[in-house]
Amino acid sequence: MPRLRFLVRGVVQGVGFRPEVYRLALEEGLSGTVWNHAEGVTIEAQGPAEALARFERALREGVPLPARVESIVAAPIPEVPAEAGFRILPSGPGGEGRAVVPPDLAVCPACAAEVATPGERRHRYPFTNCTRCGPRYTLIERLPYDRPHTAMKGFPLCPDCEREYRDPLDRRFHAQPVACPSCGPHLTLRSAAGTVLAEREEALQAAAAALREGAVVALKGLGGYQLLVDATSSEAVGRLRERKRREEKPLAVMFPDRASLELDCELSGAEAAWLEAPEAPILLLRRRAGGAVAPGVAPGNPRLGAFLPTTPLHRLLLGAAGRPLVCTSGNLSDEPMAYEDAEARARLGGLADLLLVHNRPIVRPVDDSVLRVDGDGPTLLRRARGFAPLAVPLGLEGPRGSALGGPCVLALGAHQKNTVALLKGGELIMSQHLGDLASLEGAGVQERTVTDLLAFFGARPERIACDLHPDYASTRLAEGLAQAWGVPLTRVQHHHAHGAACAAEHGLTGPVLALTWDGTGLGADGTLWGGEALRIDGAAFSRIGYLKPFPLPGGEVAAREPRRAACGLLWATQGPGEAPPSLAGAFSAGDWARFQTMATRGVNSPHTSSVGRLFDAVSALAGLRAKRGFEGQAAMTLEFAAGERNEGAYPWDVQDGVADPAPLVAAVLADVAAGTQAAVVAARFHGALAELALTWARLGGLPDVVLSGGCFQNARLTALVQATLGAAGFRVHRPRRFPANDGCISLGQAAVAAATTIGR
Ligand SMILES: [Zn+2]
C-alpha cells in the first residue's frame, strides 16, 4: 500500500491540528503517525491511494480555524508493513529555538454552542475553551507549553476533563487551559472596597443588572482588566469618561451579537470575516445613523470601534446585560492596563463601582487589537491579542530556508505605543502593544516582556537596537542589556525606523524612498522631525526632503494644543503678528503674545518638520479644533471633514526638497477669511500633501515608495497618496500587518540593526 510523508508548515501547533489529522486519518481508515517539530508538523499516512488523496485534499482545504496551513509538501516513502492504526507521537527534536507560543484566540463556535446549551457540562461556564480557542499567551509562564507551566497549574483536572484531555478524538485533546465548573476557575463580584458580594452565576447576573442601571464595572478579562458601562446610556458613558479622565478619545463597544452590531455599524464582507475571526480585533466600522450607541462614545467620529464578545465570559455578560457595552482598558489615561488583582483593586477601586473578577491569574497583559479594513485589505492599528506573539517571516534574508539564520536582534521600540521585537532566524517576533513607557509601570511591563520573549524563543541577541533619544526608559534598558551581554548597540533615528519597518514588512531589501509623516521624533540633527522624505538603503539613510521647520511654543504641550502649532506656523510663515480672526477665540488675553514671544526668543519652542503638527495647525486655522484633546484628534477632525471630496490642492514652495508651507498657509487663511467651508479647506490640505508626496517621490527617483508614521493612520491621506503616486508609476507600499504608528518602530529598529550586522 502507498505511504506518503507530508511536511505541513503554517500555524499548525497548539491549535488542535494533530487531533484533526488523527480524526481525518481514522475517517479514511489510514494508518501512520503525526508529530510536531521545529519546522511544523510531519504526517506519515498509509492506505489505499484514493483514501490518501481524499486525506490530502482535506488537509489542504478542510482544516478548521485557527489552524492555518501555509504549505504542504508530500513525498512517497516506503510502506511500513503491518502497521497498527494511527498514532500521535511526542514532539520531535528541534522544538527548542523555534518554539511556538500561540496567541489568545476568541471563543470558537463549538465552545460557544456548548456554553449556550442547557444540560451540557459547561452550560453557562465562563471559562470554557478547547484546542481551537481560549487563552494561551496570557497564561503561559514558561515553555514547554504544558499545564504545570501555565496559570492553570492551581486547577487540577477533574476526571471528566482529564478524559477529554487524553482523548485524541476530543477537541480538548491536550488543551492546556481546559476547565469545567467542577475543576476550573470561577467568578466573584466585589464592591469597589473589595467586599465579596456574590459568586459564580449570581455574580454574573448582579454585574449585568448593575450595568443596566448605569454602573461602571471593572471586568477581569482575558489579558487584563477592562472597564465596562452601558454604551446606550449617555449618562453612564459620561460617568466613565469623567472617572477615567478621558474626555473625547473614542471608546470601543462590544455588542452582544452580530445582529445588534449591524444596527449601529455598516459591515462589509471582509469586515464580517474579521469580526468573526479567531483574532477578533476591535474593528473600526462606519457608523449607521440612528443606532443605539450614545453619541458620546465616539464624538464627531464617523467610525465606531466595535467587536463581538471574545470569551465565554464576555458572551454571557453581554447576553445578560442585553445591550452593547463600552469595553475599554482598565486604566487611567496614559497608564498601562491593570492585570494583577491587588494592583487592579488599588488602581481601579476609584474608577469602578463593582469588580467582576475570577481566580485564574493573568500572567501578562495583552490588550485588544485594533484593525480597519481599507479598500483592498486590513490595516492593523494596534497589534496585540490574537496576533502577538506569532512570528512573521520577513523576506529580508532571501527566501525562507535558504539563508535562514541571519542575525539575532532585540529591538526595544519607541517611547509611546511601545512594542518590543525579536528578529531571529529571518522571522520577526513582535510583542503585544505595551503602550506608553513614561510611567514606572509601563517601563516595568517592557522589561518583563523582554525577559519573557528571550526565554520563550531561546534567543541570545547579538545586537540590540533602540531609539536615538537618550532619555527614554527603553534607551536606558537597551544600554544596560548591551553592557551586560557585551553586544553592540545600534541607535536608530525614529523615522529611519519608521521607513525601515514598512520596507521590512514588504520584504524590500533594495533602496526605497520613505515618506515618514508623524508626530515628532528626535532627528539626526537634534531638531524634531516628523515630515520627511528619506532615502533608505539598508543601514544607511539620507534626508532628501522635509517640511521647513516651524516652532512649537511650549514644546510637548503643543501635541495636545493645536493652537500652539498654529501660532508657531504663522510666526514662521507670516512673521510675528496678530492672531487671525479664526483663531482669536482660541487664545485668552496675553496667550497669543506670549507664544509669539516664546517663538521669537526661542524659549521652549523647539522647531519641527512634523506633518502631524502641521495637521494640528491647519485644523486650528480652519476653525475646527484649537485647544485640548487627545494626540491626533485635530488630524482626525480634518480627515473626517475632508471625507471623499476632491477640491484641488493648496500650493507649496519646494526648493532642494525643503517644502516651505508659506503659500499653503496664505491660501488657507484666504479661504477661511472668504468663508470657505472647513470641509473644502480640509480636502485641499489633503490634496496638497498628496502633491508634496509626488514631488518628493520624483526627487527620490526610486521605484519603491514606503509610507509610515502616525499620519498614515489617516485613511483618506493614505488612499490619496497611494493613488497619486501609483498613477505616476511608483510602487507604493503601506503598513498592513504592523501599525503605521510607533507600534512599528521596534520592527524598523530590528531591520536596521540586522542590516548593520550583515554590513548592508
Ligand atoms: Zn473552543
Ligand SMILES: [Zn+2]
Ligand atoms: Zn473539569
